[in-house]
Amino acid sequence: MLKYLLQKEFLQIRRNPFLPKLIFVFPIVIMCVMPWVMNQEVKNIRVSVVDNDRSTMSQRLVHSIEQSNYFIFSGQKPSYDAALKEIEKSRTDIVLVIPPNFSRDLTLSNGGGNTSPTVLIAANAVNGTKGGIGSSYLSQIVTANVNPEIAAIQSKVSTLFLYNKHLNYKVFMIPALLAIVMMLMCGFLPALNIVSEKETGTIEQINVTPVSKWAFILAKLIPYWLIGLFIVTVCLLLAWAVYGITCQGPLWLVYLLAMLLALFFSSLGLLISNYSDTMQQAIFVMWFFVVCLMLLSGLFTPTRSMPDWSYATTYVNPMHYFIDAVRTVFVRGGGFSGIAHQVLALTCFALFMGSWAVVSYKKNS
16 A cells, blocks of 8 residues: 555656756755855955054054955045945945054063053944954954964964864855755645645545555655655765765765654654644744754854853754764764764654654544
């Protein structure tokens, strides 16, 4: 019986004029476009300088800013008001104001005097992340120029990057994009499956057959697990072919995690489909859960930066366990022992959601 139900599901997918194209094109577009767009690195910060000192030391500070890879030097302005107008016109992001007695105060400070030179950093905080990080970068450059001891210490400090040696943000985002593709493809498609049969009336023909609920739900889930396997393979091949990024750990662990996540979201989709009467209702309910699970998973930002009450939600968020585990395997090269508790949590979530999907399906005998 299961064999014929699977044939029915694959025939419906193949005869759909849109679905096969979506399955092929969607992961390709996500993996080829999104790593260039979803980038939270802060670079190309435009800086204007108001040099009221016009000394050798102040010009040395200006040249240090020009040489930084994080800044785009927008030139020197005659006054703070003129520089502020550039911020208002979105032509610059940060203004550095050097006071008139900067060189004198710096010389006295280095000679043991009590006078310490001060500069003004004014940042456009409409984009809070860009303004905050840009101000921090600029403060480090100013501090290194003002205090020779700090500059000497910084020159002796060496940083060793164990995993992402070149600080390539794509290495961090590709496992997250894999999770997004799996969540959308294996979540939304099953959510629309039973509802579409309800709207077309074909579900009534299934209800009067001796097909068990387990066989019916299993026939709905298996095609999307196979689609999930295909999506994972395509994403991994594109990561290698386009970006030269490969999995540092055992590849079978990535497939195991992906299948557990596919089981959870496909079961969630069928569960929502069981309780929905229309496709519009199923789409909105599924979208509500997808957004909440995604934003609270640590996919874009570390979960430790969340407030305590929101961090507590990560304990019941399967996406959090998947993101943490797949990055451990893909980026850090971890083995099964390093992700055992994430695998256990994903297995429990998937089995619970799958059982609920079976129990919630109402079949008229």
